[in-house]
C-alpha cells in the first residue's frame with residue numbers, strides 16, 4: 622500500500638466534568654503528539670446525539686471540552702480544533718461508508734451492545750451507526766494515527782476494515798485517479814499504556830468515570846486545591862507500606878493506581894517513583910501526590926475557568942478550526958464522490 626503522510630486524528634465526546642483520567646489518558650497525549658505530528662482534534666458533537674441528550678447541555682459541554690483542550694496546551698494555531706458538526710463532510714462520508722460497511726460487522730460491536738442495554742429495539746439508529754461515523758471522522762482526513770483508549774480498539778479495527786473494503790471495491794477508479802492501490806490509509810490505533818489508565822480513587826478495579834456515583838472517585842479538572850487534596854487523602858489504599866519494586870504492586874490495584882498517577886504526572890516511571898517512596902507509608906506519599914496533582918492541575922483549572930467565562934473566544938477557535946479542517950475534508954470528499962460515481 623502507498624505510503625501516506627503521517628497525520629493524527631482523535632475525537633472526544635462532549636461531556637461535562639472532565640477529570641484526571643481524561644487528562645492523563647487523552648488530553649496530555651494529544652498535547653505531546655502535536656510536538657511531532659500534524660494533529661486534528663475534534664469535539665464529536667454528532668456522536669453525542671446517539672444517546673438521549675439535552676440541547677443546552679450539548680452546547681455547553683462542547684464548549685467545555687474545547688476549553689479543556691486549550692487549557693491543557695493544545696495549540697489551535699498549529700492544529701485544527703473544531704466541533705464535528707461544523708464540517709458537514711463527516712456526515713456525508715459516513716453515508717458513503719454506510720454503504721461499504723456490512724451489517725455483520727456492526728452486529729459485532731460490543732460498545733453498541735453495552736450502550737443499547739436490554740431494550741435494543743429502542744436504541745437509536747444513530748447509536749448503531751456510531752462506529753461508521755467514527756470511521757468517517759478518521760478517514761475523511763486520511764489520518765494515519767489515532768490515539769484512543771483501549772475501549773475504542775474494536776471501532777478502530779472496524780475503521781480499518783471499512784478503509785480496506787473501500788480500497789478494494791473501488792480499486793480500478795482509485796488507481797485510475799492516481800491514488801495507487803489505496804485511497805484510504807489503514808489508520809493505526811495508538812492505545813494508551815497502563816501508566817495512563819487512571820482508575821477510580823474508591824475502587825482500583827474500575828476506570829475513573831464521570832458516571833461514578835461517588836464524587837470522591839474522581840478528580841475533576843476544575844476541582845480546587847482543597848478538593849484535590851481531600852480526595853487524595855480519602856483515596857482507598859491497603860494496609861501495607863509502599864513497595865520498593867514494581868512487582869510489589871501486583872494484586873494491589875489501589876496502590877498501583879496512585880503510583881501510576883504520580884508517575885504519569887511527574888513524567889517518570891513507576892520504578893523511579895517507588896525508588897523514592899518505597900518502604901514509606903501511604904500518608905506521606907499521598908501528601909506528595911496531592912502537591913504534585915495540584916501543581917499540575919492548577920494552571921489548567923485557571924485557564925478552563927477563564928475560557929468557560931469567555932464562550933465567544935471558544936466559539937472563534939471552533940470556527941477557525943472548522944475552516945482548517947474543511948480545507949482537508951472538502952478535496953478528500955470530492956475525491957470520494959468521483960471514485961464512487963457521484964456527479965458533483
Ligand code: TRP
Nearest residue numbers: 630631632633634665755758769
Ligand atoms: N468513540 C470515541 C470515544 O468515545 C470518540 C470518537 C469519535 C473518536 N470519533 C473518533 C476517537 C475518531 C478517535 C477518532 O472515545
